[in-house]
Amino acid sequence: MSQQEWPLWEVFIRSKKGLNHKHVGSLRAPDAQLAVENARDVYTRRSEGISIWVVLSNDIVASDPSESPELFEPADDKVYRHPTFYDVPDGISHM
Amino acid sequence: MEKFNYLLRLGDDSLILGQRLAEWCGHGPILEEDIAMTNISLDLIGQAISVLNYAGDVECKGRDGDALAFLRLEKDYKNLLLVEQKNGDFGDTMMRQFLFDAYRKLLFERLQSSTDKQLAAIAEKSLKETRYHFKHSAEWVIRLGDGTDESHKRVQNSLNNLWRYTDELFYVDASDKVLTKQGILPDLSDLKSLWLQEVNTVLDLATLQIPTNNWQFEGGRKGVHSEHMGYLLSELQFMQRVYPNMEW
Amino acid sequence: MLILFVLIVLKHIFVLLSCVPMENKNLELLEEKFQQKIDQDIKIEPNDWMPDNYRQTLIRQISQHAHSEVVGMLPEGNWITRAPNLRRKAVLLAKVQDEAGHGLYLYSAVETLGADREDTIDDLHSGKVKYSSIFNYPTLSWADMGAIGWLVDGAAIMNQVPLCRCSYGPYARAMVRVCKEESFHQRQGFEIMTTLCKGTLEQKAMAQDAFNRFWWPALMMFGPNDADSKHSAQSMKWKIKRSTNDELRQQFIDVTVPQAELLGLTIPDADLKWNESTNHYDFGTINWDEFWQVVNGNGPCNAERIEARTKAKENGLWVRAAAMAHAEKQRERTKQSA
Numbered sequence: 001m002s003q004q005e006w007p008l009w010e011v012f013i014r015s016k017k018g019l020n021h022k023h024v025g026s027l028r029a030p031d032a033q034l035a036v037e038n039a040r041d042v043y044t045r046r047s048e049g050i051s052i053w054v055v056l057s058n059d060i061v062a063s064d065p066s067e068s069p070e071l072f073e074p075a076d077d078k079v080y081r082h083p084t085f086y087d088v089p090d091g092i093s094h095m
Numbered sequence: 096m097e098k099f100n101y102l103l104r105l106g107d108d109s110l111i112l113g114q115r116l117a118e119w120c121g122h123g124p125i126l127e128e129d130i131a132m133t134n135i136s137l138d139l140i141g142q143a144i145s146v147l148n149y150a151g152d153v154e155c156k157g158r159d160g161d162a163l164a165f166l167r168l169e170k171d172y173k174n175l176l177l178v179e180q181k182n183g184d185f186g187d188t189m190m191r192q193f194l195f196d197a198y199r200k201l202l203f204e205r206l207q208s209s210t211d212k213q214l215a216a217i218a219e220k221s222l223k224e225t226r227y228h229f230k231h232s233a234e235w236v237i238r239l240g241d242g243t244d245e246s247h248k249r250v251q252n253s254l255n256n257l258w259r260y261t262d263e264l265f266y267v268d269a270s271d272k273v274l275t276k277q278g279i280l281p282d283l284s285d286l287k288s289l290w291l292q293e294v295n296t297v298l299d300l301a302t303l304q305i306p307t308n309n310w311q312f313e314g315g316r317k318g319v320h321s322e323h324m325g326y327l328l329s330e331l332q333f334m335q336r337v338y339p340n341m342e343w
Numbered sequence: 344m345l346i347l348f349v350l351i352v353l354k355h356i357f358v359l360l361s362c363v364p365m366e367n368k369n370l371e372l373l374e375e376k377f378q379q380k381i382d383q384d385i386k387i388e389p390n391d392w393m394p395d396n397y398r399q400t401l402i403r404q405i406s407q408h409a410h411s412e413v414v415g416m417l418p419e420g421n422w423i424t425r426a427p428n429l430r431r432k433a434v435l436l437a438k439v440q441d442e443a444g445h446g447l448y449l450y451s452a453v454e455t456l457g458a459d460r461e462d463t464i465d466d467l468h469s470g471k472v473k474y475s476s477i478f479n480y481p482t483l484s485w486a487d488m489g490a491i492g493w494l495v496d497g498a499a500i501m502n503q504v505p506l507c508r509c510s511y512g513p514y515a516r517a518m519v520r521v522c523k524e525e526s527f528h529q530r531q532g533f534e535i536m537t538t539l540c541k542g543t544l545e546q547k548a549m550a551q552d553a554f555n556r557f558w559w560p561a562l563m564m565f566g567p568n569d570a571d572s573k574h575s576a577q578s579m580k581w582k583i584k585r586s587t588n589d590e591l592r593q594q595f596i597d598v599t600v601p602q603a604e605l606l607g608l609t610i611p612d613a614d615l616k617w618n619e620s621t622n623h624y625d626f627g628t629i630n631w632d633e634f635w636q637v638v639n640g641n642g643p644c645n646a647e648r649i650e651a652r653t654k655a656k657e658n659g660l661w662v663r664a665a666a667m668a669h670a671e672k673q674r675e676r677t678k679q680s681a
Binding site: 006027028029030033034037038041042045 | 125127128130131134230231234238
Binding site: 114117118120121122123124125126127128129130133134136137140141143144147160161164165184185186237238239241242243245246249330331333334335338341342343 | 413416417420423424425426427428429430431432433436437439440443444446447450485535538541542543545546651654655658659660661662663664665666667668669670672
């Protein structure tokens with residue numbers, strides 16, 4: 001069974017020029033060509049896209065949610081990275 | 096009259112193959128392919144709508160695309176025998192599609208330069224669709240031919256059974272020659288050799304052999320069909336025959 | 344030596360014993376945190392920790408939902424080749440194709456939970472997992488395409504809109520997509536009904552007949568009464584379900600009755616009447632015997648539907664195997680040429 005089963009692919013669609021490819025879902029396909037064709041038929045039937053990326057789900061490396069505190073929280077108190085942290089005197093524009 | 100006749104051939108090919116592919120809906124070998132075949136079917140029905148509506152305009156007898164699609168007698172349908180053949184297994188369907196797509200792609204490429212503006216526009220739009228169909232069906236023929244022993248055997252068998260309907264793809268009669276003279280039909284005399292080249296390239300990759308038995312059938316273009324056609328039409332025409340003259 | 348061994352074993356037993364309550368405590372803590380997230384409307388994503396029951400409930404619910412979309416292709420697929428004109432044929436084909444798409448979006452959500460699509464499909468074929476019972480009713484006339492689009496898709500939308508806010512991210516996102524597409528389905532159904540009701544006497548009768556057959560099964564689509572719905576309370580707490588069966592059913596009746604009246608159709612329920620004090624329609628008793636019979640396999644088309652799906656899969660096995668074999672050969676060829 002598992003030998004016959006097509007691998008899972010994740011699908012990313014660029015909806016129009018100027019935007020990033022965005023994850024939309026997954027599908028099964030035996031090879032990359034058919035994965036792209038299937039993605040076209042499954043995820044762009046209503047002109048939702050102008051470009052498709054497919055990648056084998058197994059090839060995606062994700063961060064571990066249990067490590068989220070040490071990965072992401074240290075950035076939370078670095079407010080000086082945001083422009084709103086700074087006072088700009090009245091009368092100054094274009095900054 | 097010649098133009099009307101030609102448009103019927105073009106429109107009926109789309110209509111009948113679209114109808115056949117629609118039979119797969121809900122029964123495809125895998126959900127993704129179900130959607131793919133339905134998409135091809137939708138393109139073909141779309142083509143049938145524009146071509147048959149145009150045929151109705153050309154005929155000038157008050158028949159629209161629906162009247163032509165649903166209310167003719169069997170002998171007045173002018174589609175290829177190839178497209179009315181039963182779906183069979185997935186390999187039969189893909190082989191039928193591949194042989195047809197390879198021909199239609201070349202045909203639409205030529206028809207784009209027809210002096211008939213409307214026909215040229217239809218061809219231009221249909222060509223985009225057909226290029227995709229061809230890519231999809233050709234890739235499948237390769238997958239199945241090169242795949243397993245079983246799939247190779249099955250799809251070789253499909254090719255053996257369908258090959259006999261391929262000469263008819265290039266059927267030309269006096270009516271076509273009139274259109275060629277008028278520039279409505281571009282010169283298509285080299286279509287068959289180009290088609291053979293395309294087909295051979297794919298069949299090579301698929302490790303499939305053109306059958307040695309080259310006895311050929313024709314008839315669809317003249318309205319002489321196979322036994323399957325009557326059943327296909329009885330479904331297609333069911334509502335219009337049982338409830339005539341109504342809006343739906 | 345023996346003493347040492349005994350000591351080690353004892354130590355292990357001690358460690359094990361002390362771990363059990365600790366683990367339980369941990370689990371409680373995790374579950375508490377999980378519920379807090381849900382209460383704060385923070386979405387749960389695939390890799391997040393979730394209680395096993397939450398995962399299992401979702402797998403069951405989403406796969407049932409996916410199966411319903413796919414089995415739902417069959418009753419309507421039954422009329423594609425007989426559609427009365429080319430426009431209707433194209434619309435119906437596109438609609439049924441959408442159902443396949445919806446099935447796929449949902450299977451894709453199931454797979455994020457670690458369930459395998461093909462395993463869940465095998466569970467469908469073996470009867471272990473159910474699908475929406477409405478698809479076990481036959482489609483006998485063209486008007487059924489109208490009734491299904493209008494009533495069945497209408498009821499489905501009502502069920503599905505709240506799910507767009509479901510706590511599980513991939514399911515909620517799939518539902519957003521599905522709902523967007525479903526509204527075309529309901530409109531095309533209503534358009535078919537409108538055309539029939541404005542048509543000849545024969546067409547009107549066809550519409551009424553379809554309405555008569557699909558009205559009650561459509562009401563059953565919302566599931567058993569709240570009092571008899573075994574999963575409801577927990578699912579509501581987890582925000583997998585966001586309205587109760589009876590609430591949704593009432594909402595459906597309230598919006599659909601005026602639409603039926605507009606079409607000039609008679610509602611096949613002698614007890615149906617507007618209730619001024621509740622501001623809702625009162626309606627007759629649903630035949631729950633029939634409901635459970637159909638759920639448990641005795642509907643008019645249960646056997647055909649499962650047979651058709653099983654056959655589709657079996658007939659596709661050689662195709663799938665061929666595609667995999669070819670892909671494997673291609674990989675080998677690239678390796679050799681490199």
